[in-house]
Amino acid sequence: MKAEILCVGTELLLGDIVNTNAAFIARELARLGIDVYNQSVVGDNPQRLKESLELALERNDMVIMTGGLGPTYDDLTKETVAELFGRKMVLHQPSMERIERFFQHYRRVMTDNNRKQAYMPEGATVFPNDNGTAPGLAVEQDGKIAILLPGPPREMTPMFLDAVVPYLEQFSGSTLYSTNVHLFGIGESQVETILKEMMVSSQNPTIAPYAKEGEVRLRVTASAKSGEEAKAMVEPAVEKIKEILGEYIYGIDVGDLQTALVKALQSKNKKVAFAESCTGGYLAKRLTEVPGSSSVFDCGVCSYANEIKERILHVSHQTLADFGAVSEQTAKEMARGVRELSGADIGVSTTGIAGPGGGSEEKPVGLVYVGIATEDSCEAYELRLSRGYQDEREYIRYLAGSHAFHLCLKTLERL
Amino acid sequence: MKAEILCVGTELLLGDIVNTNAAFIARELARLGIDVYNQSVVGDNPQRLKESLELALERNDMVIMTGGLGPTYDDLTKETVAELFGRKMVLHQPSMERIERFFQHYRRVMTDNNRKQAYMPEGATVFPNDNGTAPGLAVEQDGKIAILLPGPPREMTPMFLDAVVPYLEQFSGSTLYSTNVHLFGIGESQVETILKEMMVSSQNPTIAPYAKEGEVRLRVTASAKSGEEAKAMVEPAVEKIKEILGEYIYGIDVGDLQTALVKALQSKNKKVAFAESCTGGYLAKRLTEVPGSSSVFDCGVCSYANEIKERILHVSHQTLADFGAVSEQTAKEMARGVRELSGADIGVSTTGIAGPGGGSEEKPVGLVYVGIATEDSCEAYELRLSRGYQDEREYIRYLAGSHAFHLCLKTLERL
Numbered sequence: 001m002k003a004e005i006l007c008v009g010t011e012l013l014l015g016d017i018v019n020t021n022a023a024f025i026a027r028e029l030a031r032l033g034i035d036v037y038n039q040s041v042v043g044d045n046p047q048r049l050k051e052s053l054e055l056a057l058e059r060n061d062m063v064i065m066t067g068g069l070g071p072t073y074d075d076l077t078k079e080t081v082a083e084l085f086g087r088k089m090v091l092h093q094p095s096m097e098r099i100e101r102f103f104q105h106y107r108r109v110m111t112d113n114n115r116k117q118a119y120m121p122e123g124a125t126v127f128p129n130d131n132g133t134a135p136g137l138a139v140e141q142d143g144k145i146a147i148l149l150p151g152p153p154r155e156m157t158p159m160f161l162d163a164v165v166p167y168l169e170q171f172s173g174s175t176l177y178s179t180n181v182h183l184f185g186i187g188e189s190q191v192e193t194i195l196k197e198m199m200v201s202s203q204n205p206t207i208a209p210y211a212k213e214g215e216v217r218l219r220v221t222a223s224a225k226s227g228e229e230a231k232a233m234v235e236p237a238v239e240k241i242k243e244i245l246g247e248y249i250y251g252i253d254v255g256d257l258q259t260a261l262v263k264a265l266q267s268k269n270k271k272v273a274f275a276e277s278c279t280g281g282y283l284a285k286r287l288t289e290v291p292g293s294s295s296v297f298d299c300g301v302c303s304y305a306n307e308i309k310e311r312i313l314h315v316s317h318q319t320l321a322d323f324g325a326v327s328e329q330t331a332k333e334m335a336r337g338v339r340e341l342s343g344a345d346i347g348v349s350t351t352g353i354a355g356p357g358g359g360s361e362e363k364p365v366g367l368v369y370v371g372i373a374t375e376d377s378c379e380a381y382e383l384r385l386s387r388g389y390q391d392e393r394e395y396i397r398y399l400a401g402s403h404a405f406h407l408c409l410k411t412l413e414r415l
Numbered sequence: 416m417k418a419e420i421l422c423v424g425t426e427l428l429l430g431d432i433v434n435t436n437a438a439f440i441a442r443e444l445a446r447l448g449i450d451v452y453n454q455s456v457v458g459d460n461p462q463r464l465k466e467s468l469e470l471a472l473e474r475n476d477m478v479i480m481t482g483g484l485g486p487t488y489d490d491l492t493k494e495t496v497a498e499l500f501g502r503k504m505v506l507h508q509p510s511m512e513r514i515e516r517f518f519q520h521y522r523r524v525m526t527d528n529n530r531k532q533a534y535m536p537e538g539a540t541v542f543p544n545d546n547g548t549a550p551g552l553a554v555e556q557d558g559k560i561a562i563l564l565p566g567p568p569r570e571m572t573p574m575f576l577d578a579v580v581p582y583l584e585q586f587s588g589s590t591l592y593s594t595n596v597h598l599f600g601i602g603e604s605q606v607e608t609i610l611k612e613m614m615v616s617s618q619n620p621t622i623a624p625y626a627k628e629g630e631v632r633l634r635v636t637a638s639a640k641s642g643e644e645a646k647a648m649v650e651p652a653v654e655k656i657k658e659i660l661g662e663y664i665y666g667i668d669v670g671d672l673q674t675a676l677v678k679a680l681q682s683k684n685k686k687v688a689f690a691e692s693c694t695g696g697y698l699a700k701r702l703t704e705v706p707g708s709s710s711v712f713d714c715g716v717c718s719y720a721n722e723i724k725e726r727i728l729h730v731s732h733q734t735l736a737d738f739g740a741v742s743e744q745t746a747k748e749m750a751r752g753v754r755e756l757s758g759a760d761i762g763v764s765t766t767g768i769a770g771p772g773g774g775s776e777e778k779p780v781g782l783v784y785v786g787i788a789t790e791d792s793c794e795a796y797e798l799r800l801s802r803g804y805q806d807e808r809e810y811i812r813y814l815a816g817s818h819a820f821h822l823c824l825k826t827l828e829r830l
Contacts, residue, residue: 013451015441016625019434022456026430036428037463039456041437048452055470105803154806210431274696274717280708281691281699284717288695291771291808293719299727300717302689302699308714308757312727342723356706388520391569393706 001171002035004056008067008077009151010043020153021066028160031176032168033223034062044074053084057144064164067151069134071113077148078137082121085141092120095128095135102133127163131155138167145171174223177230179238181218183248184257184406188216194244198237205237214399215257216248250409257405258286258293264412265296270345272408274300275313275338277325278352278368282401299342303334313337326351326363328371328380335371336378346411347373348404352383354396366392368400372411381407416586417450419471423482423492424566425458435568436481443575447583448591448638449477459489468499472559479579482566484549486528492563493552497536500556507535510543510550517548542578546570553582560586589638592645594653596633598663599672599821603631609659613652620645620652629814630672631663665824672820673701673708679827680711685760687823689715690728690753692740693767693783697816714757718749728752741766741778743786743795750786751793761826762788763819767798769811781807783815787826796822 005025011017022039029036038059042052049068056063068077082089096118103110117134120126127136132155138147147164149156169175183191188211192199195218199207205222218241222233242249251260265272274283284300287293301312306325309315315333323329331349339347352368359365366386372379383403385396420440426432437454444451453474457467464483471478483492497504511533518525532549535541542551547570553562562579564571584590598606603626607614610633614622620637633656637648657664666675680687689698699715702708716727721740724730730748738744746764754762767783774780781801787794798818800811 012438013441013454014445015438015443016627018438019454023427023430023433026428028430030429037458037460038467039428039434041454043452045452052453158806212432276696276699279700280703280712281689281696281715281717282703284691284696285694285700288697288717288719288812289809293695297695298718298720299723300696300715300719302696302703302715302717303713304703304709304715305713312714312756341727391573394704397703 001062002037002060003029003062003064004060005029005036005039006052006056006063006065007039007041007151008044008049008065009041012041012067013043021149021151021156024153024157025064025066025160028165029064031178031221032165033172033174033176034168044068044076046076046080049076049080050084053080053146057084057146061143062145062147064147064149066149066156069117069136069148069150071111071117071133073113078119078121081139081146081148085121085139085146087121087123087139089119090122092118092124092126092135095120095126098128098135099133125167127159127167129155129159130162131158136163138164174225175227175230176221176223177227177234178219178221179234180253181220181238181241181245181249182251182254182256182260183216183218183245184214184250184402186216186245186248187211191216191218191245195241198240198244202237205234207237207241213395214402250406257402257409259290261405261409261412262287262290262293262296264409266292268412268415270412270415271296271298271342272346272348273298273338273342273344275334275347275349275371276300276302277304277309277334277350278354279350279397279400279404280304282397283348283350283404286401286405298344299338301338301341309334309337313341324363326353326367326369328369328382331369331371331380332373332378333371335373335380339373345374345415346408347371348408349373350400350404352385352396352400354393354400355386356391356393366396368396368403370400370404370407372407374411374415416477417452417475418444418477418479419475420444420451420454421467421471421478421480422454422456422566423459423464423480424456427456427482428458436564436566436571439568439572440479440481440575443580444479446591446593446636447580448587448589449583459483459491461491461495464491464495465499468495468561472499472561476558477560477562479562479564481564481571484532484551484563484565486526486532486548488528493534493536496554496561496563500536500554500561502536502538502554504534505537507533507539507541507550510535510541513543513550514548540582542574542582544570544574545577546573551578553579589640590642590645591636591638592642592649593634593636594649595668596635596653596656596660596664597666597669597671597675598631598633598660599629599665599817601631601660601663602626606631606633606660610656613655613659617652620649622652622656628810629817665821672817672824674705676820676824676827677702677705677708677711679824681707683827683830685827685830686711686713686757687761687763688713688753688757688759690749690762690764690786691715691717692719692724692749692765693769694765694812694815694819695719697812698763698765698819701816701820713759714753716753716756724749724752728756739778741768741782741784743784743797746784746786746795747788747793748786750788750795754788760789760830761823762786763823764788765815765819767800767811767815769808769815770801771806771808781811783811783818785815785819785822787822789826789830
């Protein structure tokens, strides 16, 4: 089955928002084994919307559209699909009641044009919206399918997972099962070189690498008649990857480094504290993104100034004078200092040059030290994070955090 | 002039990366007065790439492509354009030398397929790449233009700004000048209602609102024969907006709230310190995104646990027992505490319920207190940030930070 993703919205054409919907839907369709060869964006213009929709249905079996389901006069996706498929617009009473309840619940005033959102092309399958007023829908005709979803990601994403995935599974004869192996400290090309033979020879399950911000994720996906059967096909492949790349694997189906770290801390009943210089709160921010992180994290100090490093973290004046703030010695004393200040089991520190200014021949932009202090050890690790590109501040800060989390995970293994 | 943005890459079709290039180019083209009615994505497949390119050039004057300029066999964008325009591929010696220098500089090994990146369709305008090996290019023929840019945003973005914008200005008879007015504390629909008459009646300059994450930006753009002339047309409109919406304006052409705050602190020679509970380092992270923030920010404390609030920030045990961590009283004591701890001029605190768990009837998810302490004042502000949607943790934490920055800006005005 072949699908096109067609996103509707003038705000996309003007670049006012980034099209995260297309990426989300593409990823989900790949998981379902539905091929996507084209993605398109068109504005809230009836003529061009119609042309794009016709083209999408001409070259594909299915079009998945987002946007243009709102209450205003320029929201025309439903009407355009109804016209193309020769269907009348009819009231969908459950949607009307749901919209009325939504307005009551949030004590907002319901206007006449909100009622328009309860009208559907006759015979459509309706997907309820738990996070907004616009229901989604699917219309089938002559072997072609149009699926229409609301534009805001917070409405579209849960609707897709809860209602569209089950709807789409009927078109796929088989069930998919995927496991993600998360790696850190190895590049995508290196992973490909090492696993090349296995990746090429294994067709079911497939093994696909995805690189993102210093990490590599290997997705192992099997297709079978049942979920259990597919799972049983995935497991031996994952075991083999563990044998080959075990030292780089930080988790299986674990999401990201910060989530892996929170889980590892929870399972060992340990707490972590951060002393951040160059990352300026980024470690704390990323860790506290994880719901439930409060059980493993009490305290972070962002010590941007040397005086704060001395006074709050008790880094010695002599260390700062002799080696500078960006040094192995300072990193160690910061980690030790925040561990003692907070009473945590592990103290983690960062100090470095994030740029764009502040670099020198001796201490260039991208030089970062991570300190890790435990009850009986204190280590510092030197990182060189610049790739020689312009404007790397965000990248260096992010990657310093990833390394700090990874080093913390490694330290936890032996506690 | 009408353009289509055509992004090439299987990783986009699979949803492995989000298409930020399309949004960036769309925004820049809007600024240049070039209309975009379609955006498309196609994979690294020669036949479908050719079809998409033909369609784009049939319905537009210009196509701007990203991706497919790499060294490997499936990078085919240049070759496809050359074939369509009937051009030979010829060696571009300056590009070859630049690529050789790039490899020498980063001490990487240059392979034969890197040489392919120095070959161009005959007669192309070449855009040098300062951040990678793939040059960009433009080919013109029979009133149609194809512009080809590398896929990685860190290569594409500077190339677009440095080389493509000057190239495109030759096709525009006029020069544009834009000013951005940044507002906080007012919704987009309210701005539209208040400014409706002015927005509808003013055609040059145009006034366009853009809403993003709790903020509204009004872009005032004039088109004239010279930059000065356009600027002179923009200024009176900005003055009128200031008269009408002055209380909500936090800056003109200032980028974002954190940059505005760093600039305001610098100009008043003041320092800020953060005590963060529910935002967990997000304030510090956002402020230290701004290069040069170290001149106004020495210290942040992320006090996730009550014990840390007491011991490091000196919030009284009685306050926490009587009112709880999420309270006006605790927010004030945290702000006062971090101000004293750090020696900063302004102490800013956050404490609240970011969710998804932890909410109650009395203190629901989204309730956040921001404390602001100065030498002679200490105030707390209650915020209700939930919109009733699922999975709002990131949104609540981000918006709490924006409010904290805005309250800090307002406090600075009277210091």
